[in-house]
Amino acid sequence: KNEVEQSPQNLTAQEGEFITINCSYSVGISALHWLQQHPGGGIVSLFMLSSGKKKHGRLIATINIQEKHSSLHITASHPRDSAVYICAVRAYGSRLTFGEGTQLTVNP
Amino acid sequence: DAEITQSPRHKITETGRQVTLACHQTWNHNNMFWYRQDLGHGLRLIHYSYGVHDTNKGEVSDGYSVSRSNTEDLPLTLESAASSQTSVYFCASSEGTGLYNEQFFGPGTRLTVL
Numbered sequence: 001k002n003e004v005e006q007s008p009q010n011l012t013a014q015e016g017e018f019i020t021i022n023c024s025y026s027v028g029i030s031a032l033h034w035l036q037q038h039p040g041g042g043i044v045s046l047f048m049l050s051s052g053k054k055k056h057g058r059l060i061a062t063i064n065i066q067e068k069h070s071s072l073h074i075t076a077s078h079p080r081d082s083a084v085y086i087c088a089v090r091a092y093g094s095r096l097t098f099g100e101g102t103q104l105t106v107n108p
Numbered sequence: 109d110a111e112i113t114q115s116p117r118h119k120i121t122e123t124g125r126q127v128t129l130a131c132h133q134t135w136n137h138n139n140m141f142w143y144r145q146d147l148g149h150g151l152r153l154i155h156y157s158y159g160v161h162d163t164n165k166g167e168v169s170d171g172y173s174v175s176r177s178n179t180e181d182l183p184l185t186l187e188s189a190a191s192s193q194t195s196v197y198f199c200a201s202s203e204g205t206g207l208y209n210e211q212f213f214g215p216g217t218r219l220t221v222l
Contacts, residue, residue: 002150080157098152101150
């Protein structure tokens with residue numbers, strides 16, 4: 001079993017829909033990261049959080065440390081949100097352990 | 109603007125050849141990382157460095173080596189390339205070990221070993 005599990009693996013939505021991507025992990029962590037990988041391959045960091053909730057534009061990330069679970073929400077989804085979303089956890093120092101990613105496709 | 113670059117972006121090589129992938133960052137970050145990305149797996153850590161002359165093995169280090177002679181560069185060497193090393197390679201850097209320490213990723217190198 002992977003230390004970081006994401007669900008779903010693939011998600012197709014219609015423009016405007018509310019989207020949720022889930023991440024569960026099995027180890028104690030100091031922080032959790034959500035990353036976005038564009039179709040061209042570039043990877044950018046969206047959020048880092050260790051408790052509670054963070055919001056940036058239409059993106060919201062939450063984490064429940066007791067349940068070892070995090071969710072990434074996208075409100076009013078748009079085709080430009082189509083990408084792979086990756087959850088990663090930091091347990092020791094600066095090293096990250098990554099989930100396999102969720103491929104999101106938003107159709108117009 | 110500070111950035112992290114990788115070269116080459118695409119490389120085709122033959123089994124048994126030595127290959128070096130370059131990673132250069134101008135953030136002046138202490139920490140640098142090499143990952144590989146394959147279908148069915150998340151990004152997996154190959155090697156990492158917390159500063160000049162420091163190198164450490166990650167979870168998939170067999171067949172790879174790195175050296176850190178300055179802050180800006182962490183080249184990744186495949187001593188004798190194997191077909192199993194066909195992958196997309198990402199370099200990343202981060203400033204330190206603080207709680208909210210963000211990693212910045214390079215654009216990736218697609219390596220094909222024939």
